[in-house]
Amino acid sequence: MDLLDKYKKTWNNQPEEAHKLSKVEIYKMAHSKSTSIVKWIFIIGMLEFLTIIPFLFMETDTKHFEEMNILWLRKALDTISCAIVAFFVIKFYLNYKSISSLDNTKTLMDKIVKTRRTVRNYIFTGLSFFAIAILVMAFSSINNQFINETPIFKIGIIAIFIFIGAIFLGLFWLFYQLLYGILLKKLNKNYKELAKLDELN
Amino acid sequence: MQKDLESKFLSDFEKNQNIVHKICRMYTTDQHAHKDLFQEITIQLWKYYSKFRGDAKFSTWMYRVALNTAISLYRKSTRIVKTQDISSVAYKISSVDYDDTEELQLKQLYRAIHRLSDIEKALIFLYLEDKPYKEISETLGISSVNARVKMNRAKEKLKKILNP
Numbered sequence: 001m002d003l004l005d006k007y008k009k010t011w012n013n014q015p016e017e018a019h020k021l022s023k024v025e026i027y028k029m030a031h032s033k034s035t036s037i038v039k040w041i042f043i044i045g046m047l048e049f050l051t052i053i054p055f056l057f058m059e060t061d062t063k064h065f066e067e068m069n070i071l072w073l074r075k076a077l078d079t080i081s082c083a084i085v086a087f088f089v090i091k092f093y094l095n096y097k098s099i100s101s102l103d104n105t106k107t108l109m110d111k112i113v114k115t116r117r118t119v120r121n122y123i124f125t126g127l128s129f130f131a132i133a134i135l136v137m138a139f140s141s142i143n144n145q146f147i148n149e150t151p152i153f154k155i156g157i158i159a160i161f162i163f164i165g166a167i168f169l170g171l172f173w174l175f176y177q178l179l180y181g182i183l184l185k186k187l188n189k190n191y192k193e194l195a196k197l198d199e200l201n
Numbered sequence: 202m203q204k205d206l207e208s209k210f211l212s213d214f215e216k217n218q219n220i221v222h223k224i225c226r227m228y229t230t231d232q233h234a235h236k237d238l239f240q241e242i243t244i245q246l247w248k249y250y251s252k253f254r255g256d257a258k259f260s261t262w263m264y265r266v267a268l269n270t271a272i273s274l275y276r277k278s279t280r281i282v283k284t285q286d287i288s289s290v291a292y293k294i295s296s297v298d299y300d301d302t303e304e305l306q307l308k309q310l311y312r313a314i315h316r317l318s319d320i321e322k323a324l325i326f327l328y329l330e331d332k333p334y335k336e337i338s339e340t341l342g343i344s345s346v347n348a349r350v351k352m353n354r355a356k357e358k359l360k361k362i363l364n365p
Contacts, residue, residue, distance in 0.1 A: 003360050004328075010306040011329040017222040021239075023211040026218070029240045030210070030247035036274035101245045101269040102252060102262075105323070106342025108273050183276070186319070190272050193320045197347045 038099050038112060040183055045092055045119045052126040053085060070136075081129065088122040109191045116180060123176060127169055134165040210250045213259045214243070220260060220330075221267050227314050227322050228271040237277065242270045264327070265340050272319045313362040321355040328352060 021029075095115040101108060138161035142154040149157075221242050225235040245266050253262050314322055320341070327337045338348040 003364055004356055007306060007310050007363065008329055008331075010303050010310060013303055014223075014307050016219050021215070021218055023215050026211055026214050026243060027207075029243040032240060032244065034241060034244045034248075035237075035276065036241055036245070036270070037276050038274060040276070100249060100252075101266045101274065102249050103269070104265070104340060104342030105269055105272055108269050108342075112273060186276070187273055190319045193318060194341065194343060197343055197351055 037183060037187060038096070038115075041112065041115055041119075042096050044179065044183070045096075045115070048119055048123060049085065049089055049092070052123070073136075077129065077132070084122075084125055088118060088125070092118045092122070106194050109187060109194065112184075112187060113191060116184065120176075120180075123172075127172065131165060131169065134161055137161065206251060210247060214246060214263075217260050217263055220263055224267045224271055224326065226311060227326055228275070228319070230315060234277060238271060238275050241275050242267045245270045245274065261336070264330070264332070268323045268326070268340060272323060309363065313359055316362055317355060317358065320351070321358065324348070324352050324355045325359055328356070 092115065095111065095118055099108065099111045099115065103111065138158045141161075142149070142157055146154060146157055221239055222235075224242070225238045229235045229238050246263065249266060253259070314325060317325060323341060324337065327340065332340075334345050334348050334352075337352070338345040341348065343351070
């Protein structure tokens with residue numbers, strides 16, 4: 001460690017910062033707005049909750065459910081949606097509140113990743129509801145508008161619905177990956193590095 | 202009460218601010234980013250200051266919050282410093298009595314540190330600050346054994362960069 005010892009001495013002898021901050025400057029900084037990842041996760045998370053809510057409570061297509069005589073399913077889905085949104089919002093908020101820079105680095109990162117996962121699970125739940133709605137619409141169409149068509153035509157209709165739904169979901173997923181990919185690039189890299197260390201021993 | 206807490210925080214922080222400057226110098230390569238990171242660390246320190254009970258030294262507590270901010274909370278990633286940027290590395294260090302060779306060595310050291318990963322930087326920083334393994338493992342949340350293993354690797358890597 002000879003070489004590093006020499007540098008360590010240099011390190012210890014390094015002069016104090018030339019541009020020291022005064023108490024007033026520190027005060028101003030302490031009271032400015034944070035731009036930490038955690039804050040961004042909170043803001044984006046809340047936006048995501050708000051974006052999905054109108055989709056969950058869409059009233060326009062109840063006729064599909066009526067036509068198929070499954071209005072009870074629609075009502076059940078509505079109630080479940082309400083409960084799910086409430087559950088995720090509470091969970092997200094509790095996770096967010098538990099994040100503290102007083103924790104050790106690993107725990108802090110665990111909590112940040114967990115908070116993000118809560119929103120991800122929420123989004124996937126929202127998308128599953130969307131997929132169910134698409135399927136209901138597809139089956140409702142072949143049972144009403146296209147009831148006299150050939151089976152191949154009906155399969156084709158379902159395929160088109162699934163295809164459109166998949167494209168929509170795919171784009172949504174891509175956007176989501178990109179958003180968090182950029183935001184958490186650095187954190188994920190550091191998180192993996194610490195996690196890898198645990199696997200080695 | 203709040204006023205007392207605030208003025209105590211300001212004087213504690215003012216006295217110990219050099220620790221944060223050193224961390225900013227390690228994790229950023231230009232003055233703007235240095236200020237940005239310094240500000241985020243200050244916000245985090247003040248946010249949790251009321252929870253700091255004085256059972257640890259203020260500086261010890263500061264190491265943890267500052268490193269956490271640099272590693273996990275600060276969003277902008279560091280850029281590997283290019284050779285021509287050496288002058289900007291220890292940009293604000295200036296002292297009449299300061300030895301030229303030492304100044305050059307310090308610049309070399311910072312330049313080498315910039316090429317380490319964020320976690321390695323934290324380890325090397327705690328090593329240079331003479332922190333015991335127990336504190337290092339507690340700060341990062343890894344076992345002492347893992348801290349040792351990773352520290353040795355980081356030191357080897359740093360040595361290779363310093364003396365290729």
